[in-house]
Amino acid sequence: MNPASTPPTLPESSPGFRIHALTGAATGSSRALSAPLAAEINAALAASPNGEIAVRSIDVDIPLLEKNDILAERNRGYFLGRGLAALNLVSSPGAGKTTLLERTLDEFGRSTRCAVLVGDLETDNDGRRLSRPHAPVAQITTGTVCHLDAGMIARAAQSINLDGVRVLFIENVGNLVCPASFDLGEQVRVVLLSTTEGEDKPLKYPPIFKSAHLVLLTKVDVADVLGFKREVAVENIRRIAPQAKIIQLSARTGEGMPEWYAFLQALTGPL
Amino acid sequence: MESALDAIRHQAVKHGATRVSRIVLRIGALAGVDPDALRFAYEALAPTSIAAGAELEIESVPARARCAACGTEFGVDRGFIFRCPRCGEYSGDIRAGRELGIARLEFPSP
Numbered sequence: 459m460n461p462a463s464t465p466p467t468l469p470e471s472s473p474g475f476r477i478h479a480l481t482g483a484a485t486g487s488s489r490a491l492s493a494p495l496a497a498e499i500n501a502a503l504a505a506s507p508n509g510e511i512a513v514r515s516i517d518v519d520i521p522l523l524e525k526n527d528i529l530a531e532r533n534r535g536y537f538l539g540r541g542l543a544a545l546n547l548v549s550s551p552g553a554g555k556t557t558l559l560e561r562t563l564d565e566f567g568r569s570t571r572c573a574v575l576v577g578d579l580e581t582d583n584d585g586r587r588l589s590r591p592h593a594p595v596a597q598i599t600t601g602t603v604c605h606l607d608a609g610m611i612a613r614a615a616q617s618i619n620l621d622g623v624r625v626l627f628i629e630n631v632g633n634l635v636c637p638a639s640f641d642l643g644e645q646v647r648v649v650l651l652s653t654t655e656g657e658d659k660p661l662k663y664p665p666i667f668k669s670a671h672l673v674l675l676t677k678v679d680v681a682d683v684l685g686f687k688r689e690v691a692v693e694n695i696r697r698i699a700p701q702a703k704i705i706q707l708s709a710r711t712g713e714g715m716p717e718w719y720a721f722l723q724a725l726t727g728p729l
Numbered sequence: 730m731e732s733a734l735d736a737i738r739h740q741a742v743k744h745g746a747t748r749v750s751r752i753v754l755r756i757g758a759l760a761g762v763d764p765d766a767l768r769f770a771y772e773a774l775a776p777t778s779i780a781a782g783a784e785l786e787i788e789s790v791p792a793r794a795r796c797a798a799c800g801t802e803f804g805v806d807r808g809f810i811f812r813c814p815r816c817g818e819y820s821g822d823i824r825a826g827r828e829l830g831i832a833r834l835e836f837p838s839p
Contacts, residue, residue, distance in 0.1 A: 521830040664809030701821030
């Protein structure tokens with residue numbers, strides 16, 4: 459449009475900042491151009507007689523995997539390669555994760571080799587509670603961190619002997635919020651809801667339930683005493699997470715435990 | 730955001746560009762990313778990166794789910810209860826909304 463020798467002129471009312479030579483060079487946009495960018499525009503102006511700078515628009519479509527997701531995928535491959543099923547157990551503090559695992563190691567763990575990685579902010583109390591001669595356990599203390607991440611799992615998994623282990627339980631830090639965002643590379647995400655909590659917990663903390671493969675309704679032996687309505691809780695879980703299997707159990711009385719063991723057995727495949 | 734800027738730098742090098750003029754991110758409603766927080770991080774990190782001076786556009790993707798009972802695919806406006814508008818069943822089959830990535834980049838031609 460302009461003769462090669464004439465510098466391009468700019469319309470009076472140009473739109474906001476764009477990487478177009480005309481607007482970029484002279485709009486007086488509120489955004490100052492950095493020196494290298496101005497130099498680049500000037501160079502392009504000189505090279506392009508009609509004052510147009512082509513903007514190359516490229517559809518890149520790159521998924522942004524944060525560091526944790528990359529490490530989680532690595533863990534998943536590692537676990538898969540070793541032929542072990544990894545379960546990430548998540549719940550509020552005190553929902554019964556450790557008690558469930560104690561009984562599971564004593565019963566299911568007798569015939570199928572299991573290991574546990576257990577996370578807490580402080581103390582190795584849970585690690586000691588879960589310690590069994592037949593099941594390797596590693597305690598992860600997170601300090602101030604409110605969840606386990608894939609890097610912690612990778613390191614802790616290296617610290618125990620996984621030979622022959624078919625089921626790896628990862629007992630997450632008691633927290634219904636943050637662990638939802640951190641994939642650990644598990645095969646199955648298990649969310650526990652105890653009868654000492656409200657039936658509406660799934661509605662109040664939906665992301666963690668949304669991502670669950672299995673929901674365990676725990677401490678069902680005291681449901682009646684507490685006036686906890688199991689059917690309401692089950693319906694709430696079903697509304698948020700219809701994909702999840704639900705097992706009602708009590709690690710104290712043993713009710714529902716065979717169903718939990720059958721679930722674990724199915725994960726390990728034919729022996 | 731840092732990993733996004735790394736990826737952008739990588740793409741710029743690949744396309745022989747030294748500057749980026751526009752960045753379009755695609756973020757699903759269920760990605761767990763708050764667009765305001767993302768913008769804040771961008772404004773803090775971009776000026777000292779390859780994205781200095783670039784415009785950031787955020788393209789949101791609404792959640793979509795598929796009903797396992799009747800096969801209807803439907804959009805979800807808000808929340809985490811995905812209920813089929815046709816048959817009333819709840820769905821856990823998320824078809825869209827988890828996106829988190831760089832959709833498009835614009836480079837000024839050298």
